[in-house]
Amino acid sequence: MVNSMVQTPKGKEGDTLAPKTLEAALASLAQEGAIPYAGGTDLMVAEDERRPFLFLHNIAELQGFSEDDEYYRLGAGLTYTRIMNDKRMPALLVEAASQIAAPAIRNAGTIGGNIANASPKADSALVLVATDSLVRLVSAAGERVIPIGQFLVGRQKTTRRPDELLVEILMPKRWLADYRFTKVGGRKALAISRVSFAGLFAAESGVIQHLALAFGAVEDTIVRRPQIDGLLIGKSVEEARALSEEWLAAWDAAITPLRGRVSARYRKQVCLNLAAAFLKSRLESTD
Ligand SMILES: Cc1cc2nc3c(=O)[nH]c(=O)nc-3n(C[C@H](O)[C@H](O)[C@H](O)COP(=O)(O)OP(=O)(O)OC[C@H]3O[C@@H](n4cnc5c(N)ncnc54)[C@H](O)[C@@H]3O)c2cc1C
Known part of the structure; x- marks a missing residue:
């Protein structure tokens, strides 16, 4: 099924690149150096004069x-x-x-x-x-x-x-059963995240098998630090409780929020609160 919500500009079909197969798209990309255009929801609001666009919506x-x-x-x-x-x-x-x-x-x-x-x-x-x-x-x-x-x-x-x-x-597919996704935004509709959080947790027989946290909207890229979460993997719930301050301190040191509309200090604190609450809730529900 193709994405029927995207329209190439009317009357300009001949001037735009709107290939119907991946092979044709890749050939155009190699020759024309075009800008891939999927739904256009980011490109439409970007101040980007680069052209031509390579419309992707016809490519099954x-x-x-x-x-x-x-x-x-x-x-x-x-x-x-x-x-x-x-x-x-x-x-x-x-x-x-x-x-x-x-x-x-x-x-x-x-x-x-x-x-x-x-x-x-x-x-x-x-x-x-x-x-x-x-x-x-x-x-x-x-x-x-x-x-x-x-x-x-x-x-x-x-x-x-x-x-x-x-x-x-x-x-x-592994580790998807127990997760949390939280978006801390200014308002519900059309809210671009101020801080966003995704966490995954898995335990078996009281031992942590997996822990993965990621934070969005704080640094230039999404923050994920497997080595920090790794501090608790393989630990029992008791051991994880004892190590949780150290784990949180490592996250505190690792996150360096950029200044934006919302202060860096606020965003760091929100990240740490989200991390602590996530771990606490999972340790409490693990026996
Ligand atoms: C009002 C508004 C609200 C929004 N709210 C949110 C929000 O809540 N959360 C959120 O995450 N985003 C939000 N966005 C941003 C945007 O909608 C998403 O990032 C969306 O997923 C972009 O997808 P697109 O298909 O429209 O990308 P496009 O605008 O078509 O392309 C975006 C970029 O990706 C490149 N690209 C696209 N497809 C490919 C491909 N297959 N291969 C290589 N490069 C490619 C393009 O060249 C371009 O650089 C919002 C945007 C608007 C305008």
Whole structure:
């Protein structure tokens, strides 16, 4: 199914690049150095004079969804509305998608655009960082699959080469059962995050098997520090309680919020409160 919410400018179809296959898109990208255009919800508001655009909405290969034992495989061109309406989708991602903007934006905006735009406030990207998802980048010359943390390297900076398209996201299925997604915004509708949080937790027989926290809207990129959460992995609930101050202090030292409309101190404190509350609730419910 193609994304019918995107319209190429009327009467200009001949001047724009709107390929119908991935192969044709990659060929155009290699030759023209065009700017990929998915839902346009970020590009429309960007002060970006670069052209031409390569419209992606006709390309069926970007709209797929499948799963195997290890991964959910999400086409980069899936809109939030499609993610929310598909019962096979992981609940954590559906929750993040449903808190993005308003229906009009969710009808056009895509998960691939959210990642490739590389905003530290991007909500679906936050979930994908917390879950250590992978991204599949394809060019006419070949493809590579890399951790999303190696793709998002700064504010509006990715390691995508100009001839590559983000085609698919591989979200690991493991550790998704117990999660929290929280968006601390100014108001409910159309709220761009001031601080956002995604956390995953798993324990078995009283021993922590997995802990993964990610924070959005605080630094230039989404913050994820596996080595800090690793302090508690493999520990019993009692040991984790004893280590929790050290764990929180490590997060305190690791987060350096940039100044924005909301003070850096406030955002750091919100992050630490979210982290502490998440861990406490999980330790309390683990026996
Ligand atoms: C009013 C409003 C409210 C919003 N609220 C939220 C919110 O609550 N949470 C949130 O996270 N975001 C929000 N956004 C931002 C935006 O809607 C999302 O980031 C959206 O997912 C972008 O997807 P898109 O398909 O529209 O991307 P586009 O605008 O088409 O593209 C964004 C960037 O990604 C690149 N790109 C797109 N697809 C690919 C691809 N397949 N391969 C390589 N590069 C690609 C483009 O070249 C461009 O650089 C909001 C935007 C608006 C205008």
